[in-house]
Amino acid sequence: MLKKYLTAIAILALVLMTASLQAGDVKLTFDHFYDGPAVLDALEKLHKGYPDLTELRSIGKSEEGRDIWLFTINNSATGKDTEKPGIYVDGTIHGNEVQAAEVCLYLAWYLLDTYDSIPVVKEMVDKRAFYIIPVVNVDNRWRFFTDPVSYNIGRSARVPYDDDRDGLADEDAADDIDGDGEILQMRIKDPYGGFKTHPDDPRVMVRTKPYEKGEWRMIGREGIDNDGDGRLNEDGPGYLDMNRNYGFKWQPPYVQGGAGDFPMSAKPTKAVADFILTKPNICFDYAFHNSGGLIVRGPGSKLAGMYSPRDVKVYDFLGGEGEKIIPGYKYIIGGQDMYTTHGDFDEFMYSNMGIYGFVGELFMSEQERYRKPEDEPKGEDDDHSYYGGTPQEERQKFNDFVTQGIMYKDWKKFDHPQFGEIEIGGWRTFTTRIPPAFMLPEMMHRNASLVMFTAKHAPDVTLEVLEVKDLGNNLHRIRVRASNPNALPSLSNKAISKEIVRRDILKIKGSGFEVVSGGIVEDLALDRISNVEHRPWMIFSSVPSFGKTDVQWIVKGKGKAKITYDAIKAKNQSLTLDL
Ligand SMILES: [Ca+2]
Ligand SMILES: [Ca+2]
Ligand SMILES: [Ca+2]
Ligand SMILES: [Ca+2]
Ligand SMILES: [Zn+2]
Numbered sequence: 406m407l408k409k410y411l412t413a414i415a416i417l418a419l420v421l422m423t424a425s426l427q428a429g430d431v432k433l434t435f436d437h438f439y440d441g442p443a444v445l446d447a448l449e450k451l452h453k454g455y456p457d458l459t460e461l462r463s464i465g466k467s468e469e470g471r472d473i474w475l476f477t478i479n480n481s482a483t484g485k486d487t488e489k490p491g492i493y494v495d496g497t498i499h500g501n502e503v504q505a506a507e508v509c510l511y512l513a514w515y516l517l518d519t520y521d522s523i524p525v526v527k528e529m530v531d532k533r534a535f536y537i538i539p540v541v542n543v544d545n546r547w548r549f550f551t552d553p554v555s556y557n558i559g560r561s562a563r564v565p566y567d568d569d570r571d572g573l574a575d576e577d578a579a580d581d582i583d584g585d586g587e588i589l590q591m592r593i594k595d596p597y598g599g600f601k602t603h604p605d606d607p608r609v610m611v612r613t614k615p616y617e618k619g620e621w622r623m624i625g626r627e628g629i630d631n632d633g634d635g636r637l638n639e640d641g642p643g644y645l646d647m648n649r650n651y652g653f654k655w656q657p658p659y660v661q662g663g664a665g666d667f668p669m670s671a672k673p674t675k676a677v678a679d680f681i682l683t684k685p686n687i688c689f690d691y692a693f694h695n696s697g698g699l700i701v702r703g704p705g706s707k708l709a710g711m712y713s714p715r716d717v718k719v720y721d722f723l724g725g726e727g728e729k730i731i732p733g734y735k736y737i738i739g740g741q742d743m744y745t746t747h748g749d750f751d752e753f754m755y756s757n758m759g760i761y762g763f764v765g766e767l768f769m770s771e772q773e774r775y776r777k778p779e780d781e782p783k784g785e786d787d788d789h790s791y792y793g794g795t796p797q798e799e800r801q802k803f804n805d806f807v808t809q810g811i812m813y814k815d816w817k818k819f820d821h822p823q824f825g826e827i828e829i830g831g832w833r834t835f836t837t838r839i840p841p842a843f844m845l846p847e848m849m850h851r852n853a854s855l856v857m858f859t860a861k862h863a864p865d866v867t868l869e870v871l872e873v874k875d876l877g878n879n880l881h882r883i884r885v886r887a888s889n890p891n892a893l894p895s896l897s898n899k900a901i902s903k904e905i906v907r908r909d910i911l912k913i914k915g916s917g918f919e920v921v922s923g924g925i926v927e928d929l930a931l932d933r934i935s936n937v938e939h940r941p942w943m944i945f946s947s948v949p950s951f952g953k954t955d956v957q958w959i960v961k962g963k964g965k966a967k968i969t970y971d972a973i974k975a976k977n978q979s980l981t982l983d984l
Contacts, residue, residue, distance in 0.1 A: 430454045433514045435846050438503060438724060438835070441471075441547035442959040444539055447510050448476050451511060455517045457481065458530065464538070465676030471543040473676050474616040477511055478535040486534035489799050489976055490863035490893075493760075494856055495538040498647050498692065498750060501559035504694035504767055504839055504848070507520045509539035511849035512856055523554040525861070531978070533860050534604050536684060539931035541673050542647060549834075553581035555588040558835045562642025562650075562671040563661070568640040569872060571632070578641035579628040583819050583829050584906070590831035591624045593824055598622025600789065607831070608799045608815060611790050623789070627829055629822055648694075649746065652675045654708040661747040668748065677750075681758060688863050688893055688974040689761035691856050698769030700727045700736045700855070702762075704754050706747035707852065712755075713898040719761060719950050722892050723859050730858060731851040733769050759900025761893065762923025763859075765852055768840055770795060775802035789910040792837070808843075811835045862892035864975040866909075866948050868968065870982055871929075871955065878887020881918075881984050887911060887946075887970050888953035895975045896947040908945040918984060926955035947976070960984065 418437040425964060431454035433447055446841070452461040458480050463472035479486040492514060496505030505944065516535065519526045531585040540546050558579060565574035579588045585657055591709040592600075601608035603720035628638040646663030655661075655668040669675040680939075681687065702720045703709055712720070724736030740744060746752070770793025792800055804812040816830035835841075840848060871884040889895065899905045923941030927933040934957055948954050960966070963984050970978040 418459075431514065431518065435507065435511055435514075435840050435849055437845075438550075438839075439507060439510060440550035441543070442511065443549065444506055444546075445472075445474060447514070448539070451513055451517060452544055453474070455520075458520065460518060464680045465672060467542075467672050469544045471547060473538065473541065473543055473673050475680065476537045476539070476919045477529060478513060478516055478537070480531050483531045483975070484777050487684060487686045489532060489534045489686060490689075490865075491534045491682070491684050492860045492863065492973055493681065493690040493754075493762075494693075495541050495690075495750075496693040497539070497546045499542040499547055499560040499694060500542035500547075501554065501557060502693075502695040502838065503546055503549055504695060506539040506546060507845060507901065508693050508765070508767065508849050508852045511743040513537050513539075514852070515853055516857075528797045528854050528856075529857060532865065533863055534546065534684075534686065535860070536680075536687065538677065539796065540613055541677060543673065545642075549804045550801040553586050553588050553593070555834055556586060556832070556839060558626075558641070558792070560646060561641075562645040562647050562665075562673065563642055564645040564665065564671055565644050566645060568644055569634070569636065571634060571640075573632060573640070575640055575642050577628075577631040577634070577636070579638045580631070582627055582629060582821065585816070587814070587834045588627045589730040589814055589818075589833070591821070591824075591829055592621045592828050593624055593827045594620065595622035603798055606798045606801050608813060611797075623636050624740050624824065624827065625788075634758050640651075645671050647671045648750055649675045650730075650750045650931075651678065651748045651750050651757075651895050653753045653756045654706070654747060656708075656747040659969065662921075664748055672840060678753070679758075683755070683900055685973050687760055687903070688727045689859050690751075690760055691765060691859065692750055693765045693767060693771055693852070695766060696768035696770070697766035697933045698731075698771070699743075699764070699766035700724050700731070700734055701743065701751070701764040701766060702736075703739055703749075703752050705749050705752045707740065707745070708741070708747065711839045713902065714949075715894075715898040716761070719892055719894065719897070722950075723761075724763070724863065727763070727855045730855045733771065739764065755897075755899060757905075759903065759905035761898045763855075767848060767852065768838055769793070769838075772840070772844065773800060773803045773807075775799050775806065784855050808841045812841065819841060831907055859893075864889050864893050864895045864948060864972075865891055866895060866970060866972065866975045866978060868978045868980050870968075870980065873982060873984070876959070879963075883913065883958045883960065883966070883968075883984075884929075884955060885890050885911065885957075885968055885980075886953050886955050887948045887978070889948040889975075890951065892950050894947060894952075895972050901947060908927055909947050909970060909975070911944045911946060911954075912969045913942050913958050913960070913966055914973065915964050915966040915970070915984075918960040918962030918966065921959045923956065923958040923977070926957050929955060948972075 460477040544563040600610040652668040816828040920942040924936035
């Protein structure tokens with residue numbers, strides 16, 4: 406009777422356990438943007454829905470006192486997070502690059518929602534730890550939804566900074582002078598202003614030829630000269646660019662704009678770096694930004710030097726596959742194909758921490774086209790006449806016929822306190838670096854899929870016995886192989902060469918025998934061994950990308966031997982054998 410009762414309890418417990426892991430329990434939709442409170446609400450829902458697989462905690466506070474939320478996905482039933490390869494993913498270090506947070510939320514939701522239904526996802530969640538920070542710049546992403554802003558306002562941390570060195574900090578930001586809740590553009594009638602109205606579309610201005618008289622002058626972002634210094638909007642909140650504030654070869658603001666007063670001076674920068682230091686198992690990171698449709702790797706500057714060919718091979722494999730997973734995105738080298746950056750997160754992760762990583766530049770303006778592929782025009786990237794190679798009048802057609810005109814605000818007269826009669830209008834806040842909401846789901850799924858692809862390629866090391874050979878005289882030769890079928894090695898070449906992380910340890914232990922020698926098998930066929938000089942039972946090494954490391958021990962005596970593989974960034978393994 407008691408037995409029956411206990412069985413019933415066990416079954417009930419099992420039912421309750423599986424109930425908390427039921428897929429599809431948490432309904433999140435991805436056809437819109439999540440504002441500040443909605444991001445936290447989504448994370449809380451996911452945590453509540455999958456308490457056994459997730460953890461939600463704050464890693465610190467921002468300048469304005471907002472929490473920076475870390476969402477960890479780890480199945481504790483299959484081990485502690487730090488015992489598994491870790492994948493770090495973040496978004497929105499630049500507060501205006503909002504959709505980066507949605508990609509992070511989507512990734513978290515997808516991994517949990519399909520845990521039961523897609524075997525590959527279950528395996529990935531069971532074997533990896535995911536550390537996801539959807540919003541690093543919590544202050545300015547929050548404000549992107551509450552304050553009047555434009556698509557290019559809010560990149561900075563909320564650290565006051567005197568940009569124009571007049572002794573005042575943040576005294577002249579852009580202003581929503583017409584009170585419509587957005588910061589748009591201002592133009593004023595001026596025959597010498599360099600722009601004229603497009604003959605087919607009065608919203609569009611085109612540059613005048615040098616000998617031509619024009620009609621308009623662009624006066625910049627909506628605003629007034631708040632401090633009366635004769636300059637407009639010259640000193641908005643910040644500027645401290647957290648992605649120039651990290652510690653690897655940090656350069657002062659006169660070399661690197663936005664670098665801040667010293668490395669890690671912004672609170673979120675420091676909080677993220679401190680967190681990374683607590684998770685040495687992280688083997689790959691993905692940081693989402695906009696825009697450009699890019700998969701970017703370092704080096705970001707010449708100061709970082711060349712990356713080793715071994716590491717470049719790993720990057721090239723993942724980046725090459727990434728271009729197929731996200732059609733249209735290009736895999737590039739930041740400092741070479743884009744522009745030089747000092748003190749960025751990606752370089753910190755690779756050069757200081759020895760961790761591979763990509764920057765994902767979301768959004769391709771080319772997708773907002775209104776033409777047939779054979780009619781591709783060739784334009785330069787000029788905000789006024791062209792954007793992303795697309796003439797502005799074509800972009801307007803996309804706006805009119807594909808988004809029903811919500812992307813653009815028509816020019817409207819306004820009496821400016823300093824300029825007199827002007828006009829305000831232009832591309833609205835959720836455009837230009839941000840896609841219309843209907844284009845979000847595919848972008849999120851494909852980018853999350855590339856993260857999952859790299860996660861699958863985290864090191865999975867297995868041990869096998871190649872040989873136990875009786876050499877006579879009570880001696881045995883043991884050869885063991887540690888192999889890795891995935892693209893990420895157990896340690897990057899950077900981590901090994903700079904001794905950032907201790908190497909993997911292959912160890913033989915037991916009683917009744919003595920380890921006479923031990924070493925790495927350089928060539929199995931030629932019997933070429935690099936023997937270790939001291940403590941031959943313990944061999945420091947690593948397991949390469951798509952490869953193996955063979956080790957050999959010669960032992961004297963008999964008994965049971967336990968062979969272990971102990972790694973920082975791969976799961977530990979062990980096997981036993983009888984001698
Ligand atoms: Ca100032
Ligand atoms: Ca406005
Ligand atoms: Ca000023
Ligand atoms: Ca001013
Ligand atoms: Zn960015």
